Amino acid sequence: EIVLTQSPATLSLSPGEGATLSCRASQSVSYYLGWYQQKPGQAPRLLIYDVSKRAPGIPARFSGSGSGTDFTLTISSLEPEDFAVYYCQHRINWPHTFGQGTKVEI
C-alpha cells in the first residue's frame, strides 16, 4: 500500500502568518491527492481535491500544489478558524490511505 508521510508533525504559527504543509507519497499518486481539515471533536472536511482544486465553499487562502510524490498545502494567511489538523489522502489505488496528519497550532 502507498504510505503518505506528512511533515512537519506540528506547525506553531500566529494568525496572519502563512503555513506550508507537506505530504510525500511512497510512490507516485499522479494527481490523485486530496487534503482534509479536522477540528477537535468534529468530522474531517474536504478542502482540496486532485492536488489543487478547492472544494465548494473553501476560501481562496487555501491552495494545493505538487505532482507525483510531493505535495504541498499552503494557507496564505492563517485565520483563527484554520488552527486544526490537516490530513492528505490519495485515491490512485486501494487502499486510499491517509497521512498521519499535521497539526497547525497557535
Added chain:
Amino acid sequence: QVQVVESGGGVVQPGRSLRLSCAASGFTFRSHGMHWVRQAPSKALEWVAVIWDDGINKYYADSVKGRFTISRDNSKSTAYLQMDSLRAEDTAVYYCARMGLAGYLDYWGQGTLVTVSS
C-alpha cells in the same frame, strides 16, 4: 441538504460483533459510493472500507479484511459495516462518508464510537 448519520456504536467485548449503520439523506444515495473511515483516540484517520453505488464492488483495509463486511440497502438509503471478531485495536470513532467530488470523501457524518473492551 446532504446528511450522513452513523449509529450502532457502543462497548463490546473482544471477539464479539457489532453492526454500524449509516443513514443518508439529501442526495441520490444509489448514485454514490460510501466509505467507512475510523479514528482511534488521538490518532490519525484510517480508511476502512468502501462500497460502490451498485453494491457489488467493495474494498477493505488489510487490518479489517476477513473480519468486517460493508453492505448497503439503496431502498433505505443506508450503508452498513458489520464488524466481527472485534479486537481492542478496533476501538475508534467510525465515520461514514460519501464518495463524491471526483471520488473524494465530500460529506462526512459525525461518527459513532466503538469501544472494544472486556
